[in-house]
Amino acid sequence: MNAREALRAGVREISANKFRSALSFTAVSVGVASLLYTLAQTQGMKQALERNLELMGPGRMTIEKKRDYVSKGLSGGLTYADAVALRRELPDLYMVDPRSSYSLTVHYGGRKLEGVDVAGTTPDFRKRDWVYTLRGRFLNEWDVANRARVAVLVQPAGWVKKPFWAKFWGREDDYDKFAARVDVLGQRVRIVDSVYTVVGVLTPPPRDLDPRWDSWSTPNAFVPITAFQQTFGKGDASADLVDEIRVETGDERTLAARRRQIEAILKRRHRGEEDFEIKDQREEIESEMENMRKYVKAGLALGIVALLAGGIGIMNVTLATIFARVREIGVRRAIGAGRDDILAQFLLEAAMLGAAGGLAGVGLGLGGVKWLSGLGGTRDLAQPTVLHCLGVVALASAVSAGFALVPAWRASRLDPVEALKAE
Amino acid sequence: MSAPAAITVENLARTYQGGYQALKGVTFSVAAGEFAAIMGPSGCGKSTLLNILGLLDRPTGGTYRLEGALTAGLGDAELTALRRARIGFVFQAFNLLPRLSALENVALPMAYAGAAVAPRLERARALLDRVGLGRKGEHTPLQLSGGERQRVGIARALANKPALLLADEPTGNLDSTSSAEILALFKELNAEGTTIVLVTHDPAIGASAQRVLRVKDGLLA
Numbered sequence: 225m226n227a228r229e230a231l232r233a234g235v236r237e238i239s240a241n242k243f244r245s246a247l248s249f250t251a252v253s254v255g256v257a258s259l260l261y262t263l264a265q266t267q268g269m270k271q272a273l274e275r276n277l278e279l280m281g282p283g284r285m286t287i288e289k290k291r292d293y294v295s296k297g298l299s300g301g302l303t304y305a306d307a308v309a310l311r312r313e314l315p316d317l318y319m320v321d322p323r324s325s326y327s328l329t330v331h332y333g334g335r336k337l338e339g340v341d342v343a344g345t346t347p348d349f350r351k352r353d354w355v356y357t358l359r360g361r362f363l364n365e366w367d368v369a370n371r372a373r374v375a376v377l378v379q380p381a382g383w384v385k386k387p388f389w390a391k392f393w394g395r396e397d398d399y400d401k402f403a404a405r406v407d408v409l410g411q412r413v414r415i416v417d418s419v420y421t422v423v424g425v426l427t428p429p430p431r432d433l434d435p436r437w438d439s440w441s442t443p444n445a446f447v448p449i450t451a452f453q454q455t456f457g458k459g460d461a462s463a464d465l466v467d468e469i470r471v472e473t474g475d476e477r478t479l480a481a482r483r484r485q486i487e488a489i490l491k492r493r494h495r496g497e498e499d500f501e502i503k504d505q506r507e508e509i510e511s512e513m514e515n516m517r518k519y520v521k522a523g524l525a526l527g528i529v530a531l532l533a534g535g536i537g538i539m540n541v542t543l544a545t546i547f548a549r550v551r552e553i554g555v556r557r558a559i560g561a562g563r564d565d566i567l568a569q570f571l572l573e574a575a576m577l578g579a580a581g582g583l584a585g586v587g588l589g590l591g592g593v594k595w596l597s598g599l600g601g602t603r604d605l606a607q608p609t610v611l612h613c614l615g616v617v618a619l620a621s622a623v624s625a626g627f628a629l630v631p632a633w634r635a636s637r638l639d640p641v642e643a644l645k646a647e
Numbered sequence: 648m649s650a651p652a653a654i655t656v657e658n659l660a661r662t663y664q665g666g667y668q669a670l671k672g673v674t675f676s677v678a679a680g681e682f683a684a685i686m687g688p689s690g691c692g693k694s695t696l697l698n699i700l701g702l703l704d705r706p707t708g709g710t711y712r713l714e715g716a717l718t719a720g721l722g723d724a725e726l727t728a729l730r731r732a733r734i735g736f737v738f739q740a741f742n743l744l745p746r747l748s749a750l751e752n753v754a755l756p757m758a759y760a761g762a763a764v765a766p767r768l769e770r771a772r773a774l775l776d777r778v779g780l781g782r783k784g785e786h787t788p789l790q791l792s793g794g795e796r797q798r799v800g801i802a803r804a805l806a807n808k809p810a811l812l813l814a815d816e817p818t819g820n821l822d823s824t825s826s827a828e829i830l831a832l833f834k835e836l837n838a839e840g841t842t843i844v845l846v847t848h849d850p851a852i853g854a855s856a857q858r859v860l861r862v863k864d865g866l867l868a
């Protein structure tokens with residue numbers, strides 16, 4: 225019996241029992257689709273993580289004000305001066321980027337834009353998480369040293385394909401609408417009471433292609449931290465405060481040691497008060513990934529359960545098929561089929577049913593992944609690879625054949641004489 | 648030295664589970680090229696005997712030699728190989744596979760014997776020609792009359808050029824015209840050298856046979 229004939233015979237048997245076959249076929253295909261989806265998600269998450277860690281840098285940490293900390297009145301809080309001190313005392317740090325931001329009112333021409341997210345920062349901002357295209361120039365050291373009234377504005381890039389939820393959920397604020405229409409490069413804008421010259425325009429990647437973990441937190445405008453403090457600060461001791469200082473050692477191996485040094489320096493400067501927190505962002509991402517991995521495992525389990533349900537369906541189909549064809553088995557044995565021929569016949573039928581269900585599942589899975597990706601909001605979904613597809617189809621047919629093994633084996637052991645007597 | 652007998656059985660017995668003795672010790676032989684009919688009342692053990700001769704069943708006592716060779720002690724795979732190569736089976740109920748065409752039914756035993764597709768189909772066509780159904784190869788069993796089905800069944804039994812053709816009441820489901828045609832076919836095959844052992848109730852067939860083995864209550868009468 226050659227393979228093509230055996231396959232043809234299998235197709236004939238499967239299509240002769242459409243309803244029975246359809247049931248197990250469906251279960252297998254759902255199992256395969258959900259496995260495929262899970263694989264796509266795992267793959268996507270892995271890629272996203274790798275891109276993120278790369279963007280973020282190997283020795284990255286963020287210093288923030290400690291939450292719910294009540295000051296004893298000794299410390300002046302986390303300040304720009306702290307950043308300057310870190311830079312001076314630990315000159316080998318690759319990046320020390322203090323940042324403050326306020327939601328402010330911007331005037332341009334006759335227009336008044338409320339709630340514009342303005343950040344004060346330093347040229348070090350460029351050193352990590354830089355995903356922008358820049359027209360004009362970014363802030364430089366001279367700007368910071370001279371409290372230059374220069375600003376770099378962010379022009380939102382929108383979406384390549386807008387996800388359905390963004391159509392009614394995603395806010396398009398005044399600033400975004402304005403920045404999308406008006407090119408302000410080289411123009412003057414008034415932020416609250418101070419006039420700034422726009423020396424650069426930053427465009428982030430389209431939202432759905434932005435590789436950053438926290439792409440939503442991009443401010444609308446950047447100005448030198450020094451100018452920021454001078455023009456928007458309250459003019460008292462709090463004027464030097466910053467929201468956070470982003471630090472990058474440049475090397476994963478120095479992370480722990482630098483962290484301890486930074487802690488010591490800040491504690492000394494804050495007169496013993498530990499009113500700051502050093503966060504390892506890689507840890508944060510990794511713990512988030514850990515969470516997502518749990519979901520993935522659930523998805524994987526679901527896929528396997530569905531596949532097993534499909535397998536049990538196929539076992540049922542095989543049992544029913546064999547029960548309905550006992551006489552045929554007797555006839556085949558009488559005209560020269562061996563036990564192995566009978567076993568192979570039923571295993572092959574089951575494997576084909578499984579493979580067909582698997583292929584349908586791949587179609588379903590690919591379609592589903594494509595659909596979900598089209599909806600957006602699932603940039604972590606990788607396209608399943610050919611290998612994944614072949615793998616799950618092979619798995620589906622192997623599982624099916626596995627479940628058919630016992631019934632098929634029993635069929636092969638039937639007594640030919642008894643089988644021939646069956647109705 | 649003469650060729651060994653096609654079939655030699657000595658004291659052949661078959662006791663079914665539960666203790667029923669369907670065969671109580673029969674001894675006979677069938678020479679190569681002979682045409683033998685097994686006759687006897689219903690339930691006397693004819694089919695039981697034929698199944699043992701066809702290596703579908705094993706005796707519980709006595710010996711069975713096929714073409715001189717003892718069959719006792721052979722495993723299932725060896726029995727299958729012998730059956731495939733040396734024996735053709737014809738059934739009362741035809742037992743064609745309903746989803747296969749006449750041609751495919753005839754070709755199936757050759758597939759189990761490992762023949763390649765082209766020679767297999769060629770021989771199947773020749774066999775259908777031989778039984779007078781050359782133009783109905785693509786028909787499924789349901790599209791054939793009873794007599795035609797049995798002719799397909801005979802063509803299938805001949806597929807692997809068996810030395811021994813066994814038939815269990817091959818005309819039991821046929822009208823007299825068809826029965827006569829089938830009998831004529833068996834006679835031709837026998838004239839060409841095939842050993843034939845068939846179970847029948849039909850006196851006409853019994854009269855055509857060179858030898859009639861009469862079974863009664865599990866014994867040869």
Ligand SMILES: Nc1ncnc2c1ncn2[C@@H]1O[C@H](COP(=O)(O)OP(=O)(O)O)[C@@H](O)[C@H]1O
Nearest residue numbers: 663664667669688689690691692693694695696
């Ligand atoms: N598997 C079996 N178990 C018990 N008794 C059986 C079995 N097969 C056949 N018999 C009995 O053996 C006897 C002979 O059966 P069989 O050879 O089929 O008779 P027939 O001569 O009509 O072909 C019958 O009485 C039948 O009931």
Ligand SMILES: [Mg+2]
Nearest residue numbers: 693694695815
């Ligand atoms: Mg009988």
